[in-house]
Amino acid sequence: MSSSIFNPPSSTTALLLRSRHPVLVGPTSLRFLTVRSSSPSSRVLSVAASATEESAMVIDGKAVAKQIREEIAVEVSKMKEAVGVIPGLAVILVGDRKDSATYVRNKKKACESVGINSLEVNLPEDSTEEEVLNYISGYNDDPAVHGILVQLPLPSHMNEQNVLNAVRIEKDVDGFHPLNIGRLAMRGRDPLFVPCTPKGCIELLHRYDISIKGKRAVVIGRSNIVGMPAALLLQREDATVSVVHSRTSNPEEITRQADIIISAVGQPNMVRKSWIKPGAVIIDVGINPVDDPSSSRGYKLVGDVCYEEAIQVASAITPVPGGVGPMTIAMLLQNTLSSAKRIHGFE
Numbered sequence: 524m525s526s527s528i529f530n531p532p533s534s535t536t537a538l539l540l541r542s543r544h545p546v547l548v549g550p551t552s553l554r555f556l557t558v559r560s561s562s563p564s565s566r567v568l569s570v571a572a573s574a575t576e577e578s579a580m581v582i583d584g585k586a587v588a589k590q591i592r593e594e595i596a597v598e599v600s601k602m603k604e605a606v607g608v609i610p611g612l613a614v615i616l617v618g619d620r621k622d623s624a625t626y627v628r629n630k631k632k633a634c635e636s637v638g639i640n641s642l643e644v645n646l647p648e649d650s651t652e653e654e655v656l657n658y659i660s661g662y663n664d665d666p667a668v669h670g671i672l673v674q675l676p677l678p679s680h681m682n683e684q685n686v687l688n689a690v691r692i693e694k695d696v697d698g699f700h701p702l703n704i705g706r707l708a709m710r711g712r713d714p715l716f717v718p719c720t721p722k723g724c725i726e727l728l729h730r731y732d733i734s735i736k737g738k739r740a741v742v743i744g745r746s747n748i749v750g751m752p753a754a755l756l757l758q759r760e761d762a763t764v765s766v767v768h769s770r771t772s773n774p775e776e777i778t779r780q781a782d783i784i785i786s787a788v789g790q791p792n793m794v795r796k797s798w799i800k801p802g803a804v805i806i807d808v809g810i811n812p813v814d815d816p817s818s819s820r821g822y823k824l825v826g827d828v829c830y831e832e833a834i835q836v837a838s839a840i841t842p843v844p845g846g847v848g849p850m851t852i853a854m855l856l857q858n859t860l861s862s863a864k865r866i867h868g869f870e
């Protein structure tokens with residue numbers, strides 16, 4: 524059945540026919556690209572080495588994000604030509620956390636790659652909340668700015684909710700304003716913006732043609748920025764959703780029932796083989812640094828899910844890095860573009 528919508532080389536076809544989970548063959552919109560995270564030949568080699576070992580399809584977030592950036596670049600130039608407007612994203616970074624600085628740098632690069640203007644302010648760690656609010660208010664009123672992102676976490680002396688509330692809802696490309704979150708939770712209402720990371724998770728499922736409707740989905744973690752909005756989005760897609768968290772006894776009992784698992788807890792390798800129903804689809808949001816003396820940085824990034832175990836039982840899985848992370852940034856660009864379109868009545 525799957526080979527009718529996708530025509531892989533014959534060696535891959537043989538592999539797919541042998542697979543226990545032949546439904547998942549690749550992202551529909553990447554069908555004509557050759558980017559596949561595990562090349563047919565390497566997959567065949569591993570099958571030859573162990574004919575009984577199952578291996579999940581790797582969901583290539585990096586490739587999908589690249590494709591989305593290309594789509595956005597086209598839209599940005601169309602808009603520029605039609606109405607003479609270049610979308611603008613303002614990023615406010617407070618303090619000098621290394622990970623935050625890296626993310627902000629990546630966002631800036633991504634903006635450049637699609638033709639979105641990026642403005643950036645880096646305030647010192649000991650700035651006052653009022654100073655941050657002043658910047659937000661300036662960007663709220665700046666017609667060249669269509670999206671405002673306050674990099675989290677903020678220093679502990681600031682009230683995060685106060686700061687996020689100050690962003691004009693029409694420019695809240697992170698989707699963290701309480702009004703946007705409230706609308707996300709309501710049936711029959713739509714938020715202006717959906718938070719980027721959960722949106723990226725759902726977009727990956729869509730682009731790989733993985734259906735959500737009627738499925739059992741379990742979200743691990745209940746944070747405001749990932750877990751809760753991910754659960755709400757899955758529910759809007761007609762999944763039956765459970766949320767497990769640090770106070771759940773026997774979370775693996777619940778996750779074992781899931782057709783789709785989205786994990787967003789920040790615990791390296793927490794989700795083991797025994798937590799996963801054979802054939803489940805796994806979206807791993809965790810990006811956890813663990814010591815790795817063999818790497819030049821001294822650490823490597825791993826997900827919440829024990830990848831080596833999970834690929835033996837899951838039908839599809841996102842890697843870390845190269846899974847949800849790049850999608851988060853692609854969704855931020857998409858939100859910024861859609862904000863500019865809305866503000867200027869384009870399309």
Ligand SMILES: Nc1nc(=O)c2c([nH]1)NC[C@@H]1CN(c3ccc(C(=O)N[C@@H](CCC(=O)O)C(=O)O)cc3)C=[N+]21
Nearest residue numbers: 626672673674675676697719844845846848849851852
């Ligand atoms: N207001 C706000 N909005 C955010 O969206 C936001 C935030 N604050 N604070 C921190 C988290 C984290 N986050 C990531 C974005 C991209 C990658 C990403 O591209 N990761 C690469 C690897 C990067 C590396 O190698 O270091 C990957 O997974 O392949 C990761 C994490 C956005 N966040």
